[in-house]
Amino acid sequence: MKDHEEWDRSLNDIPTHHCRSVGCQRPEKGLDLGWSCPKIDIDSGGLLFQWRASEHYKVEETLRSLHGEGSGERTPFDYFHINSVDKDENGRHLISSRYLNTVTCIESTGEVCWTLGGKRNEFADLSNGTATSFKWQHPARWRGENTVSVFDNQAYDRASADADRSRGMLIHVRPDEKTATLLQSFPNPRGILSLSQGSMQLLPSGNVLLGWGLAPGFTEYSSTGEVLCDAHFGAFAMRNMGWVTSYRVFKAAWVGRPRTRPEIRLTFGKQKKKTAFVSWNGATQISFWRLESTEKQHAAEDNEFVHVQTVPKKGFEGSLPLPAECSDFVRVAALDSEHKVLGYTDLVNQHNGILVSLAYTQ
Structure with missing residues (x-):
């Protein structure tokens, strides 16, 4: 069996879409999609740990409508929707639920430490509501002991939008005092409202890179929020049609050596x-x-x-x-x-x- 500390270090390298979903029957409500986050030993295939959303959050807490789901085994209702899992040096997991509009911190035992955002938000917002108002978000990542980054889509569809553009966020939480503060916001410079997907990367230089998901583009900001590069790789007018998308955008040092000739x-x-x-x-x-x-x-x-x-x-x-x-x-x-x-x-x-x-x- 792989050493647990070695596994813990490698867990952060696993793409978050490897978190699997399991169909759970709810006779009184039909069928829902009960999301779980399993920790599996690669060598033996044994289950080391598993956190189930249905054991901690009720279906009624979702902000997503039924969309005709929940009536049968082939159409279970997706009420939670995990789209990222991150782990810090202390063994705490950070779980993003797109459809509850929440970021949840759990201990290595599975106990919920705190919930930020959504209907069960536990934090007083010291930034006039801007630190806890993220909606339909994507990757939540630890950026220090009590600081997290979030890609805030702000919309699931046009009707659900409370803002005119998506943004990246750096949020500092104080679990003991139950307060949250927005440290910095990186709004899209062209008013793009990305209805799904997206990413936020903090670069070694201190710059911040946002990928706009369903809208095919990316923007790099300085540490102070100045736009340094704003690019798109699909027609801007078709930004929410889903014809050209990029779930996440990352910047890294690499060398391109094509196999073809110049x-x-x-x-x-x-x-x-x-x-x-x-x-x-x-x-x-x-x-x-x-x-x-x-x-x-x-x-x-x-x-x-x-x-x-x-x-x-x-x-x-x-x-x-x-x-x-x-x-x-x-x-x-x-x-x-x-x-x-x-x-x-x-x-x-x-x-x-x-x-x-x-x-x-x-």
Whole structure:
């Protein structure tokens, strides 16, 4: 059996959607979806711990309407809906219930320590109601002993919205005094009201990154709340149609080394001036582009190429004018900051723009 301390450390690495749901029968009310959070030994498959929402929260505490559910085994009523579980160094779990609009802290024994938000909110709000007014929220995370972050959707549908935009929140709670204070809020700068999904990440730099879930975009803020980057990867006008979504957005250090080659295309301008355009989608280490030429269509060795010119990489696509003295065939090398070659484009005939690799197949 895996050591419990080792398991506790690895528990936070498990995606929260691995928390499973179990159908529980409620004869007097039909069927509901009783959510549970199990802790399982990976090696043996044994159940080490399990917390059941139905043992602590009543169906009547939900803020979600029936939506025609609860009448049969195939349509149990989802009244609680766990969408995140986090654990701190003291063994306390933080559970987010989207449909109760609550964040619950439980001990390692399963005992409920406190409930923040929703109908059972236990905390006096010292921030004029802004610390406990989150609704339909997503990931709740520990950010210190008594500080939590929450992605506040503020809406399940348009009719349920009490605000005009979603936000990220940092909330400080004092369990002994039963008070809650909003430390900081990060509202969407364009008025996006995300009806589902979403995430909030605190970066090592102190910046904060919010992913807008159903609305396909993300925003990075400074520690003081200044918008540093606001981007979307789907049409803004279709932000709540669900055609393009991203459940959560994370920023991390990584290196992109595509398995494909850099792409090259030639254009022919006035007075027969030619330009090579080059790009390598996904490559993150490029600092320079180097144009090379050769007289041989089947050149394979580096010593068969002449270095024509090198230009810094300034954007997604680079451009290199072809001097008149270029030989018949050209290619471009992608270079890193130390001018080491990361990859080559295909060879291209500079007279007609045909890629040599394509010419072989014709």
